[in-house]
Amino acid sequence: MTVMAERTPQVGVDEFERIAAFAAAETESVRLECIGGRIGVKGVPDGDHGEILLWLQTVCMQHRPDLGLYVEQGLRGEQYRAGRARPDGCVARRGSFAGQGEWADPAAVLMTVEVTSYDRDTDARDRKEKPLAYAAAGIPVHLLIDPDVATATVFSGPGPDGGYQERHTAAFGVAVGLPDPLGFVLATDELARYVR
Numbered sequence: 001m002t003v004m005a006e007r008t009p010q011v012g013v014d015e016f017e018r019i020a021a022f023a024a025a026e027t028e029s030v031r032l033e034c035i036g037g038r039i040g041v042k043g044v045p046d047g048d049h050g051e052i053l054l055w056l057q058t059v060c061m062q063h064r065p066d067l068g069l070y071v072e073q074g075l076r077g078e079q080y081r082a083g084r085a086r087p088d089g090c091v092a093r094r095g096s097f098a099g100q101g102e103w104a105d106p107a108a109v110l111m112t113v114e115v116t117s118y119d120r121d122t123d124a125r126d127r128k129e130k131p132l133a134y135a136a137a138g139i140p141v142h143l144l145i146d147p148d149v150a151t152a153t154v155f156s157g158p159g160p161d162g163g164y165q166e167r168h169t170a171a172f173g174v175a176v177g178l179p180d181p182l183g184f185v186l187a188t189d190e191l192a193r194y195v196r
Contacts, residue, residue: 048194063184089113111141
């Protein structure tokens with residue numbers, strides 16, 4: 001859940017990390033990320049958002065107990081305009097982020113997860129910019145859970161053009177497959193509870 005300010009000036013990674021560290025020291029109510037050189041403010045998620053991530057964590061543990069769902073782990077995105085992204089969730093083998101600090105190498109990430117919010121910047125940020133950033137970082141699978149339109153979209157196969165080659169969208173209530181390296185199916189019936 002990120003809000004990008006309109007007409008945000010481009011910033012470098014070093015400058016962004018200084019700003020983000022200052023913001024973190026001053027307040028616990030927001031966190032910052034930098035996608036495509038633009039600073040975004042990531043607000044505190046609501047209860048539905050948290051429930052969706054808890055549901056996904058439970059499902060992942062049932063199918064793949066060797067994996068963990070890491071909530072809001074910051075990722076370095078050197079391939080995508082030297083950005084810093086904070087996905088709602090990252091699925092990786094347990095222990096993958098030990099010792100890496102706030103901005104980790106995305107090489108261990110098997111899937112990123114974004115849950116859309118009900119703000120005006122969701123379309124540009126969650127549906128367009130972030131899938132491009134995650135594909136450019138080589139993350140094999142990206143899951144977009146979109147309560148706004150009651151769909152789950154699976155992006156896979158990062159391609160040479162910087163985007164994902166495959167995209168499958170299913171309405172809540174329809175099972176959706178997560179391809180390798182995850183290799184299991186999500187029954188999305190529960191997600192219908194979080195549509196407003």
